[in-house]
Amino acid sequence: MAKVKIQGHASGTGILTVTAPDTDVNRTITLPDSTGTILDENSSLPAANLTGTVADARLNATGAVLKENLLTNSGFDVWSNSTLENVGSELVTNGTAWTGATGATKPNDWTQHTAATWTIDSSGGSGAEPALKVEHNGTNNNPAMHQIATTVVGKLYKMSVKVKKGTASYAWLRLGTAVQGSQYTYWANNSGSWDTLEYVFEATTTTTYLSFEATTSSTGQYSHIDTASIYEVTPGCVAADSKAFDGWFKNGGSVYPDLTRVHNDGGTLTHDGSFYALKFVSTETHATTHTVSWPSPQSGPILQQFAGRTVTLGAWIKADTIGIVKLGYYDNTAGHTVNSVANTTTSWEWMEFTFTVTASPTNFWVNFAVIATGKTVYISQPMLVFGSSIGEGNYTRPQGEIVWFDNRVNSNTIYALGYSDVAATTLNLEADSEGAIPKGAKAVSAQFQARDSASASTTAFFSSRKDAAHSLSGINARPTGRADNSYEYSTGWTPCNSDGDFEYQLEASGSGTLDAYLIYVGVELR
Numbered sequence: 001m002a003k004v005k006i007q008g009h010a011s012g013t014g015i016l017t018v019t020a021p022d023t024d025v026n027r028t029i030t031l032p033d034s035t036g037t038i039l040d041e042n043s044s045l046p047a048a049n050l051t052g053t054v055a056d057a058r059l060n061a062t063g064a065v066l067k068e069n070l071l072t073n074s075g076f077d078v079w080s081n082s083t084l085e086n087v088g089s090e091l092v093t094n095g096t097a098w099t100g101a102t103g104a105t106k107p108n109d110w111t112q113h114t115a116a117t118w119t120i121d122s123s124g125g126s127g128a129e130p131a132l133k134v135e136h137n138g139t140n141n142n143p144a145m146h147q148i149a150t151t152v153v154g155k156l157y158k159m160s161v162k163v164k165k166g167t168a169s170y171a172w173l174r175l176g177t178a179v180q181g182s183q184y185t186y187w188a189n190n191s192g193s194w195d196t197l198e199y200v201f202e203a204t205t206t207t208t209y210l211s212f213e214a215t216t217s218s219t220g221q222y223s224h225i226d227t228a229s230i231y232e233v234t235p236g237c238v239a240a241d242s243k244a245f246d247g248w249f250k251n252g253g254s255v256y257p258d259l260t261r262v263h264n265d266g267g268t269l270t271h272d273g274s275f276y277a278l279k280f281v282s283t284e285t286h287a288t289t290h291t292v293s294w295p296s297p298q299s300g301p302i303l304q305q306f307a308g309r310t311v312t313l314g315a316w317i318k319a320d321t322i323g324i325v326k327l328g329y330y331d332n333t334a335g336h337t338v339n340s341v342a343n344t345t346t347s348w349e350w351m352e353f354t355f356t357v358t359a360s361p362t363n364f365w366v367n368f369a370v371i372a373t374g375k376t377v378y379i380s381q382p383m384l385v386f387g388s389s390i391g392e393g394n395y396t397r398p399q400g401e402i403v404w405f406d407n408r409v410n411s412n413t414i415y416a417l418g419y420s421d422v423a424a425t426t427l428n429l430e431a432d433s434e435g436a437i438p439k440g441a442k443a444v445s446a447q448f449q450a451r452d453s454a455s456a457s458t459t460a461f462f463s464s465r466k467d468a469a470h471s472l473s474g475i476n477a478r479p480t481g482r483a484d485n486s487y488e489y490s491t492g493w494t495p496c497n498s499d500g501d502f503e504y505q506l507e508a509s510g511s512g513t514l515d516a517y518l519i520y521v522g523v524e525l526r
Contacts, residue, residue: 066396067385070311071294071366072247074382074397076261076276077438078523080405081243082235084158084200084434085260091149091157092210095228098132106145107132113180113211116143117222126162126194126226134214135222136168144172144213146179149230151203155263156435158233159201159210163187164194164224168216171223173197177205180213188215194224200233200412200431235435236260242296245278246406249296251367253286261435262378271316271348271380273395275439278379282370288328288336291367294384298363308359313366314352314390315382319343324375327351329366333358338369348380350392397525400442404522409436411518414462414504419514422506424468429501429520437523441500445522447491448477451515455479455486458509462516465503466495472505477516493524 008016093109094100100108101118117135124131134143151157165171170190176183184201210230214223235245238258242249250256262277264270270277284290295302319325322345328338339353357364366384370377381395412432429437429444437444452460464474474494479486496502508514 066394067383067387067390069396069398070384070386071382071397072401073245073403075274075438075525076245076278077525078246078403078405078436079235079237079261080246080407080409080436080520082237082245082261082435083239084156084233085236085238086158086231087234087260088232091151091208091230091232092147092228095147095161096128096226098130101132104137110145110147111179113144113146114142114213115140116145116214121224124164124224124226126164126224128162128227131162131164131224131226133166133222133224134212136214136216136219138219141217142213142215144180144211146209146211147228149208149210151206151208152232153203153206154439155203156233156431157201157203157208157230158198159230160196160198161210161212161228162194162196162224162226163189163212165189165192166214166223167221168214168223169221170213170215171225172211172213172215173225174209174211174213175199175201176209176211177207179209180211181209184208189223194226200434202428202431233435234261234263243406244292244296246403247296248292248294249365251289251291251293253284253289255283257282257290257292257370259292267348269318269378271318271378273316273393274381280368280370280377280379282324282373282375282377285371285373286369287371288338288369290371291328291369292379293330293365293367295365298365303361303364306357306364307361308357309386310354310356310388311366311384311386312352312354312388312390313382313384314350314392315368316348316380316392317343317351317368318348318378318380319346319370320376321372322346324370324372325351325377326369326371327353327367328369329353329355329357329364331358331364332360332362338371342371352390354388399526401525402445402522403525404445405436405520409433409520411520414506414516414518416517417515418512419506419516420508420511422504424465424472424503424505426467426497426501426503428499429496433520437500437520438525439500440498440526441496441523442526443493443495443524444502444520445491445493445524446475447489447517447519447521448475449487449489449515449517449519450477451479451482451485451487452509453484453513454509455482456484459507460509460514461505461507462514462518463505463507464494465505467497467503470495474502491521 106112119133121133326338450462461478463472477490479488
């Protein structure tokens with residue numbers, strides 16, 4: 001029989017006490033058949049002594065490197081395939097019926113800036129009658145009104161209004177942060193026909209003022225306004241096709257889901273750790289294929305890196321119904337496959353699914369499936385890694401990730417004929433690209449095009465720079481010295497400031513002589 005020997009230390013004076021736990025169950029401690037030292041929580045353990053498998057999520061060593069996220073555009077930042085979709089409710093009240101307008105009484109919910117004769121005009125010709133007729137009352141020049149819309153700083157909004165100058169000199173429309181202010185933009189309609197004015201902007205204050213004026217000093221002269229509207233907007237892919245945010249695609253059994261980007265709201269519909277989330281609205285009931293999926297497009301090199309590999313897909317999920325969201329994948333051997341486990345709560349929940357890809361993939365993608373129709377799901381911080389686990393809180397994405405656009409995106413601001421000089425001006429890229437470019441971009445890849453009617457003999461250019469502290473060293477289309485009306489093309493990268501914007505400058509030989517075009521083709525994220 002082997003013996004147990006407890007031996008004291010020749011030099012120590014302390015008393016070593018072995019204490020039994022408070023238990024009524026017999027316990028046995030079996031000592032290993034080897035020589036060694038018992039470890040405690042303060043002991044070191046050489047890495048070479050570790051054997052066996054330890055779950056990745058349990059390792060959180062100081063200086064440890066998080067796993068690489070194989071998904072591209074995982075922050076739902078870039079949306080070159082999108083259209084702008086309305087979010088929430090109409091922010092302009094009484095902008096179509098003009099209720100209450102009669103004689104000296106302005107329309108309800110609008111504030112009179114300068115007195116007028118106000119008329120609900122069913123024959124205004126806007127195509128969306130009735131319109132509002134704003135007429136000089138014989139006393140007050142330039143009759144005007146405004147309305148205040150409540151906005152959220154940093155969010156995108158779209159204004160749409162129809163105006164017609166009528167017999168007045170101009171019909172002025174201003175959008176700004178103060179009464180009659182034009183901090184965002186302004187228009188002066190003097191064509192005599194109806195114009196539909198649309199403008200996308202990022203709110204810089206919590207109150208936005210929409211102001212309208214009939215510019216006239218003559219009794220009885222008037223202008224018209226109709227269908228005044230302001231909505232919060234966000235990029236979305238809601239068409240009946242497979243297009244999604246860049247690098248991803250939608251799938252469906254017979255119809256496709258609707259996808260939109262969600263602006264950070266502090267943790268309700270977005271999850272801390274990423275500025276944007278994805279909103280997924282299901283439009284059919286299907287067990288496996290009503291999904292948003294990655295990658296798109298697929299190619300041999302992409303497929304081969306996954307051949308025979310064990311991978312784990314994970315994300316934060318928030319759904320309006322328990323049991324409707326499953327993580328899954330498709331390959332040419334397994335077909336459409338989803339995890340047997342669905343979401344277990346309607347709060348934010350970290351979900352993972354581990355699987356092994358076929359050894360010879362000719363098709364492969366991962367997806368997030370919603371298996372019931374009419375459901376709303378939010379997704380944040382998706383990850384795909386090699387290995388058997390990720391662990392919540394371990395989201396990463398590549399620093400300086402470059403996302404090339406699936407589709408070219410034309411600038412809202414610089415894409416026309418007939419520009420004059422514009423001094424160095426900050427261009428809000430998120431608004432100018434209608435949300436295709438996210439907030440905080442590090443740089444954008446774009447093509448500048450410019451020509452001028454007197455470029456052969458006069459300086460003309462379209463240039464960019466990061467900010468006022470930098471020279472015009474971004475992209476520079478300078479037709480100076482070329483034959484008159486000959487285009488100069490320049491493609492490259494222009495750095496962005498901390499907000500994700502850059503400054504541009506236009507130099508024309510004369511008034512309205514410069515034609516300039518800005519086309520976005522890619523973005524570098526921070």
